[in-house]
Amino acid sequence: MSRPAETPGWLQQRVDLLAERIGVDPRRRWRDWLTALLFRTRRARQRRDLRNETLETILGGIGWLLGLPLRLFERLIDRVSYGPIGAGLERWSARPAFTGPLTSVLVLIGAALLLALWATTPLSLGQQAGVFVVTWLATLFVRRIPGKLPTLLMIAFSLLATSRYVWWRVSETLPLDGATIEWLLGFGLLLAESYAWTILLLGYIQNAWPLDRPVAKLPDDPSRWPTVDVYIPTYNEPLSVVKTSVLAALSMDWPREKLNVYLLDDGNRDSFRDFAAEAGARYLRRADNRHAKAGNLNHALARTDGELIAIFDCDHVPVRSFLQTTVGWLLRDPKCALVQTPHHFFSADPFERNLATRGEIPNEGNLFYGLVQDGNDLWNATFFCGSCAVIRRTALLEVGGIATETVTEDAHTALKIHRRGWTSAYLRVTQAAGLATESLSAHIGQRIRWARGMAQIFRIDNPLFGRGLKLVQRLCYANAMLHFFYGLPRLVFLTAPLAYLLFELHVIRAESLMLVAFALPHLVQASLVNSRMQGRYRHSFWAEAYESVLAWYIALPTTMALLRPSSGEFNVTVKGGLVEERHFDWQIAAPYLVLIALNTLGLAMAVPRLLYWNAFETGTVVINALWSIANVAMMGTALGVAAEARQVRRAHRVPLSVPATLYLPGGRVVACQTLDYSASGLGLTLPEGLQLASGSHVHVGLVRGDREHAFPARVALSMSGRIGLQFEALSLEAEQRLIECTFGRADAWVDNDRGKPQDQPLSSLRTVLRYGLRGYGEAVSGLVVTWRARRARQRSARI
């Protein structure tokens, strides 16, 4: 705003105040004021609360009104006490008449026959709708009953709905009048849907009955505990990252003479060798880097002799109880070859950071480590995830060491071990933690590698065939691999409505109302079941959001790996970096923008279709338009993730509340409480009345068991009631003690095992849509920032 010099004081004051609130320099021109007023970019950059508040409120209000009748009904049925019903159901099902293999087989055959009969019975539109309303209402009751049996009942209802939809879709809706473009697209959509149905069914089998295995106790006599080699492979990670893991591994509770920690350095770095020698770890390196991580591990396998092998990625920090927690099962069951524990990340992954969902919404990995692996475990199909696991040497040697044929050597090794008749165990107890991928591009790179590797295994050592596996084991493995093929189907769903909206192609030959009457029950029931089964580990509609972000990037590598499994090389996931500047990653977002543009164009076309061109089939236009709107909303979330938030600290803080002792200069010693810690610092709450100047040198004592260790530190930050300490040059021994008192605490990650709040499908839908809306805000403000930067560059180039 260019203002005349004679602006009165009071007005100037107001202007300055407003400028400060919306975060614009008051001397800037009117254009900056306008963008700031419209998008509030500066302030949002600090607080991350950029949102189109008015729009959000209006849409939220509409959603609230639409959901009102349902909520009133649910309030009514919530008056029933469901606990006793669940308990009664458990008792009833435990009767001997219902158990035994013969009963199971008979029931299974009977159910399959009935389901086939049910799915193929023709019903009129009204009858089909009526059946749906009845099962849906029944489900609303059933989902309130606690226990695993009601889940099975809900799965049954879902199968009823889906089977009818599948039969109807295949038998009545395909465009079968010759090899036209419609025929091609129609079959493409059917294939994508078939994929979704398969994954849904496999998911039900895999997740219906999580095992929830307890920890097996070790013998009291430590002389009967096996010898353990710990492998920590590294390639190009900095020593500061690797150090923590090695020191924590050395501090694990295990008889000294039975624990050997090996730092496997593929980077041939002398500093690593010296560190290992000083810390008391062994150091191995090799002449070449063949087969990357798998080759590195195999190299060590040939040069060590521990009965068990614990493997940690070099940025995964184990807690002291890791071995005592995991080894029990390997002793109890001599056929057990593998014990896997969850991968937990104490830094936010790109989704959590860029959407600011950490702690509120389960992240991408929660579903796998919270539910899928636990479900696999029931069927003895838990697989190795490359880190935070213990493997029996004899089993590993029997399959020729870590598999080298694919880029996901971990899963493939586990598959080979299972084929040999070994068993596996999954313990859903977080016993290690590490860093999440730092940026979205690195995250996508990692997922591409996983997807490619799984596709490679599917091609060269397909779990559905070959020797040694039980049927459900095959299905669990198949699902784990097929899961990564979501790329193409997701892209099909994201573009499907365009066939009609842009080109008036009828890829589904059906009356719009019939489509609703068949598809809606399938979608609603499936979503209700998944919400119940996965609720604490994946909230409804987040799978769609995560997939929308990754689909484009994963589609090609998986397809290529299927066609030519041997192509491509191993890429290392980059960790420990820092997103220096908040920016919008246009390169990553390009495919999202294309998909959004196409769907928006489709929506624009929907208007004339609805009013003039296709006024005779309004239902079809409306359905396709709604589908496009859903796509646009999902892609908004993807845009939100592409807006990279700046990372403030390299050292990530972990909350911790334990007593600490503060040794002040002058001899006073004060009792405090810790707030959080990182590898380099500690946050403390101070007792009332105590003030400490920044820069003071103190010691801080932390307790581990019956020992207290004091660490020299400097007050880096002093606020009322709390201080931030920065540790001063610590000796290697002190560093090890520090890790024992922080990352290595047995209870360091217990909060992670409690899971997140149970999902509520409708409120989760609202949340996802809200994030979608914000994504667009982020993109627009990103556009402004990029445009400004470019203009500034041009200007400076001119000078």
Place this chain on the structure above:
Amino acid sequence: MFVVDFDPANALGMAIGAGPHPLRGIGTGMARGEDWSDTALSTADGLTLLPFGEIEAGECVALEQALLQRPTALADQLARIAMPKEAVLLIDTPRRPSVLADAACRAADGVLDVLTLAPQSQAGLARPPEAANRVWLLNQFDATSPLHVDLRALYVQQLGDRLAPHAVHRDEAVAEALAADRPVLDYLAASQAVRDLQALARWLVTPARAAA
């Protein structure tokens, strides 16, 4: 809660806020054969203190000889105190070896031996733990001293669960409070030493320990 100062230094009164150097007390009473029941003092915290009293060297030797002849003399005297059943009576004694301290040990249900962290205190531990009712406490602990940390680990190893789990930290606030003639709890509630003493008290009166 009753506290008996059975140390001729007569300093406990100051430390717990009952005023300095009372002239008469249980020590002078026993040495002179006087009644000491009227010498009890009360502190602001509701403690009842039996002071030792200002005693002369000759009287002290006589008291020690009397105790040598009749080791249960102190126990008999203390039995005269009308205490509720759940009350706890603490006796502060001089550093051992000492006749007074031995007499107090004999009268007590349990003995808390204070190890001040200094190189010479390690010598005292060379002897194996004696009576089963004896527990140890580390005093003047300072985790910034590697020697203290190592010594503490050694004591833990030797004494196991007979070492109080909370060492009392060396804290300047304690000395400052004594100098200011104020109970350390009032002086600086956030002092680590205060926290340690509170934890020690809880540990001493845990039911399992009381039963033993």
